[in-house]
Amino acid sequence: MKARVHVMLKDGVLDPQGEAVRHALGTLGFSGVEAVRQGKVIELDLTATDKAAAEAEVKAMCEKLLANTVIEKYTVEIA
Amino acid sequence: MKAAVITFPGSNCDRDLAMAFEKAGAEVLRVWHKDADLPKGIDIVGIPGGFSFGDYLRCGAIAAQSPIMRGVADFVHAGGYALGICNGFQVLTETGLLPGALMRNAGLKFVCKPVDLRVETADSAFTSGWSKGDTVRVPIAHHDGNYTIDAEGLARLQGEDRIAFTYVENPNGATADIAGVLSDNRRVLGMMPHPERAVEDALGGTDGSALFRALMSAMALA
Numbered sequence: 001m002k003a004r005v006h007v008m009l010k011d012g013v014l015d016p017q018g019e020a021v022r023h024a025l026g027t028l029g030f031s032g033v034e035a036v037r038q039g040k041v042i043e044l045d046l047t048a049t050d051k052a053a054a055e056a057e058v059k060a061m062c063e064k065l066l067a068n069t070v071i072e073k074y075t076v077e078i079a
Numbered sequence: 080m081k082a083a084v085i086t087f088p089g090s091n092c093d094r095d096l097a098m099a100f101e102k103a104g105a106e107v108l109r110v111w112h113k114d115a116d117l118p119k120g121i122d123i124v125g126i127p128g129g130f131s132f133g134d135y136l137r138c139g140a141i142a143a144q145s146p147i148m149r150g151v152a153d154f155v156h157a158g159g160y161a162l163g164i165c166n167g168f169q170v171l172t173e174t175g176l177l178p179g180a181l182m183r184n185a186g187l188k189f190v191c192k193p194v195d196l197r198v199e200t201a202d203s204a205f206t207s208g209w210s211k212g213d214t215v216r217v218p219i220a221h222h223d224g225n226y227t228i229d230a231e232g233l234a235r236l237q238g239e240d241r242i243a244f245t246y247v248e249n250p251n252g253a254t255a256d257i258a259g260v261l262s263d264n265r266r267v268l269g270m271m272p273h274p275e276r277a278v279e280d281a282l283g284g285t286d287g288s289a290l291f292r293a294l295m296s297a298m299a300l301a
Contacts, residue, residue: 013227
């Protein structure tokens with residue numbers, strides 16, 4: 001079973017890297033970009049076979065390590 | 080005063096921190112990150128600057144899960160003192176021993192230069208050698224020093240007089256110019272600037288010495 005975790009800065013937390021990317025896109029002539037937010041994708045190969053249990057476990061991983069919930073939010077996809 | 084200084088893979092200010100403690104008259108024990116416990120009888124633990132675990136995932140995130148950090152948490156919860164500098168500050172926020180988080184500098188660049196700090200409180204074992212409002216010159220060297228905390232957390236820090244240092248000129252976008260914060264029992268200090276790099280005239284100044292001397296006198300009284 002595979003899990004994919006998306007980690008993004010919470011809404012309202014200023015993302016200096018995303019802002020720099022937006023600026024660079026503007027410099028390249030892509031004028032229609034209003035905002036850029038940059039995050040992380042983390043893929044995990046799991047031995048679990050039960051989807052709900054896997055999801056609960058990956059969420060626990062996010063809370064403990066994969067995301068810093070002071071500034072970041074996360075979503076978990078199990079496939 | 081007996082101090083322990085932790086070394087993680089990628090720490091690079093551990094010797095400087097040990098030397099700063101020793102220069103103030105402390106006995107220093109060096110501790111490896113895989114050790115499960117801190118040495119018995121220490122007064123303070125120092126968590127040094129550097130790039131623990133290559134800053135993988137987030138600065139300090141992997142180090143925060145090291146065996147020794149469980150020992151540090153137990154020590155702090157029992158009323159022990161801890162000083163986290165630069166990467167050490169990041170480790171302390173990642174373990175939840177200090178509030179907030181350190182994000183990428185607003186200017187996106189690694190900033191390495193001496194800066195002026197304002198002492199915001201003299202009410203701690205770390206800052207009692209100064210008066211509130213004093214200005215001290217200490218180097219910074221970081222890429223992720225942009226201290227971030229929500230409005231509620233900031234109000235709490237301000238209300239409880241837990242902001243130890245602010246930048247006179249904000250170099251990294253930190254919320255409310257914050258350079259260092261104290262825990263609620265005032266025994267844990269995390270700061271991005273490097274006082275341990277400001278204890279020798281030959282290396283640019285000695286403004287950082289007052290922090291280690293203040294700790295020394297606080298521990299002598301304890």
